[in-house]
Amino acid sequence: MNIIFGPIHSRRFGKSLGVDLSPGKKQCNFDCLYCELDPAKTMDAYDDVVSVEEIATAIKSALKEHNDIDFITLTANGEPTLYPHLSKLIDEINTFKGTTKTLILTNAATIDDVKVQDALLKLDEVKLSLDCATQKCLQKLDRSHSGINVENIKAGMLDFKARYHGPLIIEILIVKTLNDSEEEIAKLNDYLLKLQPTRIDIGTIDRPPAFDVKPVSYETLLKISHLFDSSLPVYIASRKKAEISASSYSDEEILETLSKRPLTAEDIEALFDKYSQNRVQNLLRKEKIKTVSTNGVEFYKKA
Numbered sequence: 423m424n425i426i427f428g429p430i431h432s433r434r435f436g437k438s439l440g441v442d443l444s445p446g447k448k449q450c451n452f453d454c455l456y457c458e459l460d461p462a463k464t465m466d467a468y469d470d471v472v473s474v475e476e477i478a479t480a481i482k483s484a485l486k487e488h489n490d491i492d493f494i495t496l497t498a499n500g501e502p503t504l505y506p507h508l509s510k511l512i513d514e515i516n517t518f519k520g521t522t523k524t525l526i527l528t529n530a531a532t533i534d535d536v537k538v539q540d541a542l543l544k545l546d547e548v549k550l551s552l553d554c555a556t557q558k559c560l561q562k563l564d565r566s567h568s569g570i571n572v573e574n575i576k577a578g579m580l581d582f583k584a585r586y587h588g589p590l591i592i593e594i595l596i597v598k599t600l601n602d603s604e605e606e607i608a609k610l611n612d613y614l615l616k617l618q619p620t621r622i623d624i625g626t627i628d629r630p631p632a633f634d635v636k637p638v639s640y641e642t643l644l645k646i647s648h649l650f651d652s653s654l655p656v657y658i659a660s661r662k663k664a665e666i667s668a669s670s671y672s673d674e675e676i677l678e679t680l681s682k683r684p685l686t687a688e689d690i691e692a693l694f695d696k697y698s699q700n701r702v703q704n705l706l707r708k709e710k711i712k713t714v715s716t717n718g719v720e721f722y723k724k725a
């Protein structure tokens with residue numbers, strides 16, 4: 423039973439130590455079509471529970487082995503907020519974590535539960551998934567447990583945002599034909615304008631999914647990113663960037679592109695050829711472009 427995995431290195435979170443709160447089997451209130459774990463019956467409470475002591479001991483010994491961890495990331499073979507001792511576990515981690523930050527990756531289905539909110543308030547960063555703005559989409563794509571309602575999730579996120587002072591990241595996974603329509607994105611956009619999260623990460627399927635569902639291309643992700651209001655910090659978090667070939671952009675085209683959608687350094691590397699990247703740097707020196715940092719991700723915007 424492996425409670426600890428990694429450390430995994432990522433640009434956004436540095437060196438992250440993964441903590442699996444459900445190491446024995448998949449325990450989730452969703453059964454997403456894109457899940458990389460085998461399909462499993464949904465549940466609203468874990469029936470296979472590891473003790474707080476066992477998890478804390480595993481984290482302590484991993485921190486001893488790797489003394490340069492940036493984040494302790496709570497996740498699960500399933501949904502980590504269903505772990506019944508989450509609040510107690512976070513309290514325990516906070517006694518020994520020192521300057522290491524804590525983060526949870528959750529599907530947000532329980533975010534309308536005040537007890538879950540109270541536990542998450544004690545974390546340094548929170549990342550909530552929101553693939554769908556409509557109930558129809560949630561049931562089809564995320565195959566949620568009965569009784570889970572997307573309107574409660576959205577209201578719960580707003581309540582939590584009002585109480586939480588750390589970075590709140592929203593993750594949207596786009597799946598071909600399931601949540602990539604302009605209507606669905608427009609509804610997500612309307613909601614996210616109200617929520618005002620720290621950052622919105624959009625991505626697609628990067629690993630083999632449980633069901634026969636398809637990713638979208640990087641170009642589609644880019645097009646979808648343009649459908650969001652340009653005031654929202656949308657970050658394209660996808661390995662699919664590697665699949666596109668860079669193009670040449672004039673100064674005007676660069677400014678036009680950045681006025682529609684701020685891009686990250688990673689986007690610029692993927693989309694712009696070497697000459698165009700130099701033009702970006704020139705425009706930056708001339709202060710026609712500026713950079714804005716949002717929770718570890720630097721965006722290039724038209725000044």
Ligand code: SF4
Nearest residue numbers: 450452453454457500
């Ligand atoms: S929420 Fe995560 S673990 Fe649960 S089914 Fe969806 S992808 Fe799998």
